[in-house]
Amino acid sequence: GDVRTDPDREVVFLINEGPKVKVTSVKFEGNDSFSDGLLKLKTRTKTRILWSFGGKYDPSSIADDMEGIRQYYYSLGHFDVQVEPRQEFTQDKSKVELHYEIEEGKRYRIRNIDVAGNQVLTEDEIRGMTKIASGEEYNARHIAKDVDAIKSKYGEQGRLQARVDAVPIWTDDNDAAVVDIVFKINEDKVYRVRDFNVHIAGDHPHTKTNLIRNLSPIRPGDLADPKKIHLLKRRLEGSQYFETGPQAGPRIDTSIVKSNSWIQQPDVNMARGQNIETGALGAAGHSLLVGTSFSSGSPSSKSSAPAKGANSATQKSRTNPNVTETQNVSRPYFVETRAVEPDDEAEDKSKSDCARLAPLTPVFRAQSFDQPPAAENFGFDGSNPQLNPFGNTLRDQEANDWDRMPPPEFIDIDTYVNEARTGRLMFGVGVNSNSGVVGNIVLSEQNFDILRPPTSWADVWNGTAWRGGGQRFRIEAMPGTQVSRYLIDWQDPYFMDTNNNLGVSGFYFQRFYKNWTEQRLGGKLRVGRQFTQQWSGSVALRLEDVGISRPTNPHPQILTDVLGNTLLSTVRASVMHDTRDAAFLPGTGHYVELGVEQAFNEFTYTRFDVEGRQYFTTYQRADGGGRHTISLIGQASWTGDDTPIYERFFAGGFQSFRGFSFRGVSPVDTGVRVGGTTMLLGSVEYMLPVTANEMVKVVGFSDFGTVDDRVSLRDFRLSVGAGFRIAVPMMGPVPIALDFAVPVLKQDFDSKQIFSFYVGMNR
Secondary structure (H helix, E strand, O other): OEEEOOOOOOOEEEOOOOOOOEEEEEEEEOOOOOOHHHHHOOOOOOOOEOOOEOOEOOOOHHHHHHHHHHHHHHHOOOOOOEEEEEEEEOOOOOEEEEEEEEEOOOOOEEEEEEEEOOOOOOHHHHHHHOOOOOOOEOOHHHHHHHHHHHHHHHHHOOOOOOEEEEEEEEOOOHHHOEEEEEEEEEOOOOEEEEEEEEEEEOOOOOOOHHHHHHHOOOOOOOEOOHHHHHHHHHHHHHOOOEOOOOOOOOEEEEEEOOOOOOOOOOOOOOOOOOOOOOOOHHHHOOOOOEOOOOOOOOOOOOOOOOOOOOOOOOEOOOOOOOOOOEOOOOOOEEEEEOOOOHHHHHOOOOOOOOEEEEEOOOOOOOOOOOOOOOOOOOOOOOOOOOOOOOOOOOOOOOHHHHHHOOOOEEEEEEEEEEEOOOEEEEEEEEEEOOOEEEEEEEEEEEEEOOOOOOOOHHHHHOOOOOEOOOEEEEEEEEOEOOEEEEEEEEEEOOHHHOOEEEEEEEEEEEEEOOOOEEEEEEEEEEEEEEOOOOEEEEEEEEEEEEEEEOOOOOOOHHHHOOOEEEEEEEEEEEEEEEOOOOOOOOOOEEEEEEEEEEEEOOOOEEEEEEEEEEEEEEEOOOOOOOOEEEEEEEEEEEEOOOOOHHHOEOEOEOOOEOEEOOOOEOOEEOOEEOOEOEEEEEEEEEEEEOOOOOOEEEEEEEEEEEEEOOOOOOOOEEEEEEEEEEEEHHHEEEEEEEEEEEEEEOOOOOOEEOEEEEEEEEO
C-alpha cells in the first residue's frame, strides 16, 4: 500500500488487497504406508469444491496439518517421521497447492512387555487381559484397548481412581526400531457409592430426577465402577432428553467422602432375628452400613456421630441457582458380614473384604418389634436360635473379624444436565422400489409426561405442561402413492420407575396391492422388559379391523373369505439377545429374536418366527477405520392354516429378497399371490468402503430361500448382486441405497426386479 501525506490534510492509506487465495489441492510425497485420501482426513486444510466453494487458504492451518499427520504416524509406530510443507502459488497469487513432504522412517516393533505396580491382580492375570504381543508392530489403538481392559477389571472391583499407563521405553539402539512397553499400575482403593445427586438446569426445568436415576446403571451401595459411570454419561448424551456437547452436555462429578463420621456403628451383638432398641431399623445408622461395624476397636463400641438418612429431603442446589433440585436417590442397603473360610478365596475379588451388599427391608426374616429374650453368645456359638434353614450368617464370629475388616471408602456422585428441546416437528419425503413415493410429517415429544396436564397458562407458556416424565409421544402422517399410514404412539421406557416399558399405539394403514386394496384400523398394547444389557423381552396385544376391497377377478377362495371387514386379534411374545457393537452398521456381534404369536377370536392360528443376524469384521485399517464386514442373516417362520391371506408370508424387494419385486416370491393361486405358511430366507453380504472417509461403500450379496405352503425347499430361489451405500451428512447416515440383483434360481411364476433402491430425507 501507499501512504500519501499533506501538511494541511488527513493521511490516506491506499491498500491493494490482492485476490482471495484458494487451495486447489493438497498433495503428499513420500507416504508409502498410507494413501493420500487417508492422510487428507488428518489435515485441517480443505480444498475448494466445484472451482468456487470452500478451500479458503489459512497459513496458520499448515502447522495443524503437520501435527495431525505426525500424530497419526506416531500412533502407528512411525516415531521418526518428518513432515515438511511446501506451498506453490500461481503467478497471480490467487491459487495455491499445498505439498507435504513426508519421511516416514521405520515402523517400530514391540520388544518386551512388562507390568509394574500391581498387587491385587497377578501379573499372569494382567497379561491374560492384554492382546498385544512381543514382536508385533506398535499400534496405539491396540495398546489403548489393553489399558482399557485392565482398568475395567480394576473398575469392577470399585477401584475408581486406579491408573494404568502404557509407557514406551526407548532402547539405546535406534537402528533396531524397537520399543518396550511397561504397564505402570496404581491400584488405589475400593470405593462404593454413597449418594447419587441430580442437578437439572434450564429456563423452566421440568424433568423428573427419577428419569436420570432410571437411566443410571450405577446406584447407591454399588461398587464405584468407572465404566458404569462413563456408561451413564453416554446414556444421558444419547437419551435426547438433555443437551450434548463440551459446554452444555452432561457432566458427572465424583467426590470422595472424606470422613466416615456419618456412619453410626450398631452393636455387633445384634444378629439375624433381633430387633433394634428403638424398634425402627432406620435409627441404627446410614442404611448402607446397617448391620456392620467398621471400626478397628472393640466390637461393642458405638459411634455417637449423627446418622445421615438414606432418603434426604429435596433441596435447592447451592452451586447453581438454575438447578431445580438435588435429590438423594439412595436405595436402602445393609452389609452382611461373614467369617472368612478357605472356600471363600475363590469368590470374585470384586467383593470387598468379607462384606457383601444386600437389599435392606424394614424387618429381617423372623424378626419382631418386640424385645428378644436374652441369649448368651447369641448366634456366635454355632447355635441357631431362630431355626434359620439357611444357617447362621454370622457364624463363628470373633472379635478379630472386625479388626480384619478395613474401613470402607465412599464417593458421592453428582450428575449435572441441561434440558434440551425435546419437541420436534419434522417434514420428509422418501422413495423406494417397494412403496413408491411417501411423504412424512412427524410431531413428537421425547420427554412427555401424560400425568402432567397444564394447571395454568404459565405451564403452557413456559413448556412444562405434558413434559418431564421421559415418555415418548409421536403423531405421524405418511401419505403416499401406494402406501399411507397414520399413527399415534405413546410409550414409557421406565414404567413406574422400573426396567419395564409400556407402550400404546393406534394407527390407520392403507395399501394398494396388485390384487386387492387393504385398509387397517387398530391398536397395539406393548409391555417389555430389559433383563440385562443383552437380554430383553416383550409381550404385545394387537387388535385390528382389516378391510379388503377391490379384488381382481378371478380370485381364489382364500381372498374371498376375507372380503369386507374382519377382526384380527393376536398376542405375541418375543425374546431378544443383542451383542452387536452398534445398532447401525455393526461390525461384530449378533442379534437373535425368537417370537410366538397366537391369534384368537375370528381367526385362530399360531405363528412361530426366529431371526438371527451375525456380523464379522474381516479387515480394518491399523487406525480402526475402513472396516470390511460380512453379514449373515437368516429368518425362519411358520404359521397355521387358518391364517388369513393378509397375514401370510411374502418375500421380495429391498431388504427382503433382492432380484425379485415386492411380494414377488409367493405361491400363486388363480393368478393371485396368496402368500405361504412357511418362509425360510437367508442372506450373505460383504461391505467395504471405497473412499477414505467411508462416504461411499460397495456391497456384494447373495439372497436365497423360499416361501411355500409347507416346510419344503422344492421352490428354492437364489439371487446374486451388488450395490452402493452412499452417505450424505445432511440426509442422514445411509439415506441412499442402490442394489442390483439377478435371480439365479427362480420359479416361472415369480416376479423379477433387477434394481431396488431407497432414498430418503428428513428435516
